[in-house]
Amino acid sequence: MILSLHGISKTFGAIAVAQDVSLSIEAGEAVGIIGPNGAGKTSLFNLISGDMAPTSGKIEFAADDVTSFGSRKRSRLGVARTYQVPLPFTGLTVFENVLVGAMSSSQVDSTPEQRSIQILKRTGLLHRAETLAGTLTLLDRKRLELARALAIDPRLLLLDEIAGGLTDAECSELIDLIRAVHDAGTAVLWIEHVVHALVSVVKRLIVIDRGRIVADGDPHEVMRSSQVREIYLGVEPDMEALQ
Numbered sequence: 001m002i003l004s005l006h007g008i009s010k011t012f013g014a015i016a017v018a019q020d021v022s023l024s025i026e027a028g029e030a031v032g033i034i035g036p037n038g039a040g041k042t043s044l045f046n047l048i049s050g051d052m053a054p055t056s057g058k059i060e061f062a063a064d065d066v067t068s069f070g071s072r073k074r075s076r077l078g079v080a081r082t083y084q085v086p087l088p089f090t091g092l093t094v095f096e097n098v099l100v101g102a103m104s105s106s107q108v109d110s111t112p113e114q115r116s117i118q119i120l121k122r123t124g125l126l127h128r129a130e131t132l133a134g135t136l137t138l139l140d141r142k143r144l145e146l147a148r149a150l151a152i153d154p155r156l157l158l159l160d161e162i163a164g165g166l167t168d169a170e171c172s173e174l175i176d177l178i179r180a181v182h183d184a185g186t187a188v189l190w191i192e193h194v195v196h197a198l199v200s201v202v203k204r205l206i207v208i209d210r211g212r213i214v215a216d217g218d219p220h221e222v223m224r225s226s227q228v229r230e231i232y233l234g235v236e237p238d239m240e241a242l243q
């Protein structure tokens with residue numbers, strides 16, 4: 001098991017963003033997460049990445065109890081994430097942005113510069129290496145967000161709505177990249193409203209509503225369950241993608 005959450009809860013006063021969440025992800029597994037706006041999906045990522053401490057419960061990553069670890073320490077262990085709103089260092093080049101992450105990786109068989117070049121190749125950004133990050137197109141900003149996360153050589157990659165705002169063709173390019181990352185052995189936990197993008201990569205789908213996991217299993221079965229249909233009543237999820 002690469003990640004285990006045991007009874008994780010997080011409250012802000014009367015608001016519960018996570019309620020007794022228990023969840024396990026196998027090494028190398030790809031899992032999708034969906035749920036209505038405000039359900040607590042990003043909060044769950046904040047709890048896993050160490051950006052937010054739980055009110056109660058325990059989080060294990062690989063063999064370590066990381067509950068009290070902050071985001072830097074978890075990142076050094078191999079937890080990487082992308083953010084819904086990418087925040088690259090806009091005044092740095094694409095190469096420099098990736099280099100910042102590569103310098104904190106514990107790999108010793110290559111230099112941070114070599115690894116950065118390798119990642120830019122993998123993410124189709126090599127020809128943009130010297131471009132200032134602030135001037136990139138949306139697709140390239142998403143690629144860079146992914147590249148920065150890959151720079152730490154993660155064992156678990158958390159993707160927060162990385163496909164949002166892309167055209168269908170751009171979305172397919174990004175899906176291919178994510179599939180390649182997963183195929184190379186990295187566990188992927190992916191929040192996305194674009195369900196057809198998700199199910200083209202993941203074999204397991206989790207539904208979150210009001211801070212709780214309400215479904216977890218085969219994507220087709222999960223999407224057909226009456227509970228999920230009820231949650232999405234009036235906002236029919238992307239069912240055709242699953243036919």
Ligand SMILES: Nc1ncnc2c1ncn2[C@@H]1O[C@H](COP(=O)(O)OP(=O)(O)OP(=O)(O)O)[C@@H](O)[C@H]1O
Nearest residue numbers: 012015016017035036037038039040041042043044
């Ligand atoms: N630091 C905080 N303080 C108070 N409330 C918060 C905090 N962070 C999140 N929330 C609340 O927790 C709830 C869950 O938010 P979260 O961003 O996790 O949802 P989400 O499922 O990712 O939504 P979306 O799909 O819109 O991104 C929301 O009601 C949000 O306002």
